[in-house]
Amino acid sequence: MAVEIREVKSSREKKQFIYLPEKLYEKRYPQWVHPIYASEEEFFDEKKNGAWKYSDAVLFLASKDGELCGRIMGIVNHKVNKFRKENSARFGFFDSIDDLSVSSALFGAVEEWARNKGCDRIVGPLGFTDLDPEGMLIEGQENRATITTWWHPPYTPRLVENSGYKKEIDWFTYKVDLTKPLPEVYEKIAKRVLERTSYKLLDIRKRNDLKPFIRPVFELLNEAYQHLYGFSPLDPEEIDKIAADYLPLLDTRFVKLITLDGKLVAFSIGLPDMTEGIQKARGRLFPFGIFKILSASKRTKQLDMMLGAIKEEHRGKGLDVLMAVDIYTKARAAGMTYSDSHHELETNTVMRGEMEKLGGVIYKRHRIFYKEL
Missing domain, CATH: 3.40.630.30 (Gcn5-related N-acetyltransferase (GNAT))
Incomplete structure (x- = not known):
């Protein structure tokens, strides 16, 4: 069955977006850690998160066979672009089942949105600012996530790479x-x-x-x-x-x-x-x-x-x-x-x-x- 991508418009859809990783990961991966949902809801609230004032953003949900199975956020942070003299978009909050048709459809949607905003490249995963979670976990998935970091299943980097993405830069975490x-x-x-x-x-x-x-x-x-x-x-x-x-x-x-x-x-x-x-x-x-x-x-x-x-x-x-x-x-x-x-x-x-x-x-x-x- 074809993958359906829809832009998040309603409060109900926004809640589905926020809680989707729990549905995908909670019972399968003990290393995954829930976000603090009160903070997560404020992050996605345009009235409570000041970053929305200087950014354009979009949320997409993916479903297949009638089941929600993926999500992605697109961001154009105009303040960062002006400060860095860039014309880039960002993707973030990417989570998906292990299915290339789902991940490809999600990235296709966010890339088309970014092109329509006049951007010439896209980077991620990133949030609005440097103090939001940054980067996709590509090594160390056997370790539990720490606060303010993203944890991704081992298959996730492959989904990104199969959509044509390449390495920009890495962060190391030391123990x-x-x-x-x-x-x-x-x-x-x-x-x-x-x-x-x-x-x-x-x-x-x-x-x-x-x-x-x-x-x-x-x-x-x-x-x-x-x-x-x-x-x-x-x-x-x-x-x-x-x-x-x-x-x-x-x-x-x-x-x-x-x-x-x-x-x-x-x-x-x-x-x-x-x-x-x-x-x-x-x-x-x-x-x-x-x-x-x-x-x-x-x-x-x-x-x-x-x-x-x-x-x-x-x-x-x-x-x-x-x-x-x-x-x-x-x-x-x-x-x-x-x-x-x-x-x-x-x-x-x-x-x-x-x-x-x-x-x-x-x-x-x-x-x-x-x-x-």
Whole structure:
């Protein structure tokens, strides 16, 4: 039977789009983790997600034999295109059964839409911004997904490639064994920074103490991430939204802020892994899901590193080591045995080198694909 592709128009269809991966993966793949559906619904709400104001976007659903079996999103982020001097579209939220007729029809629909928007190439999977999930999992599917990352079944990259897509760039994720001692030189560097310079590593005890630093953190992120793939600066509305979403989840033990003369010059943020709790809650926060998620975050043996940056003029002065030593020490004290580095661009040889100095090994790889239109 022919594949039917339809553009999402109604709230009912949007709900089908959001919950389709659960139908496809929940009972087949224990490594797949539900999204937090409250956040997912806000992401697709044009009134609540400011990125829709500067982007064109479309959602497609695929069905075969009367059953929903695939989805894809198309995005033209005009802010990114202007910032990067590009004329590209993005695809994201691609999920499908293992059927080339379904995946080909989905990509055909999103490519035609992108051409009609005047785009000359398409890349993905990506969301609106650099802080949305990025990249298709092409290695490490045996490992459970971490928060804010996409997990895809092993057949999915083949579906993309069969639609004519090629590699654009990869992200590596490192696994670091926290049971092993840090290199001795790290302790010496951290001690020297604290004793011989005016840098201050702040001791944050309460989440409310973080509020004065929210804007400075994202201002530094905007500054430091400009050269990274796909990034465009976040505006104040986006910053407020991200802060509201993630501040309640932060564990201040793993939030590191360094100041010089009262001004923020570096930060690093980690989160205790909470994906086991998200699975048990099936992505639903209420009525009891939130308690399952918080409980899992207290029991976990894994620390997920999320974000970090150092002002350019303060790099090479040991600030990264100072934050790493403090996080490492507190993670071990909390009984954690390993950390997940989150995405490291394959071209970011400095950060990859630091991960490898810590004994980190690559255990996941996410890929961005491209196709000329």
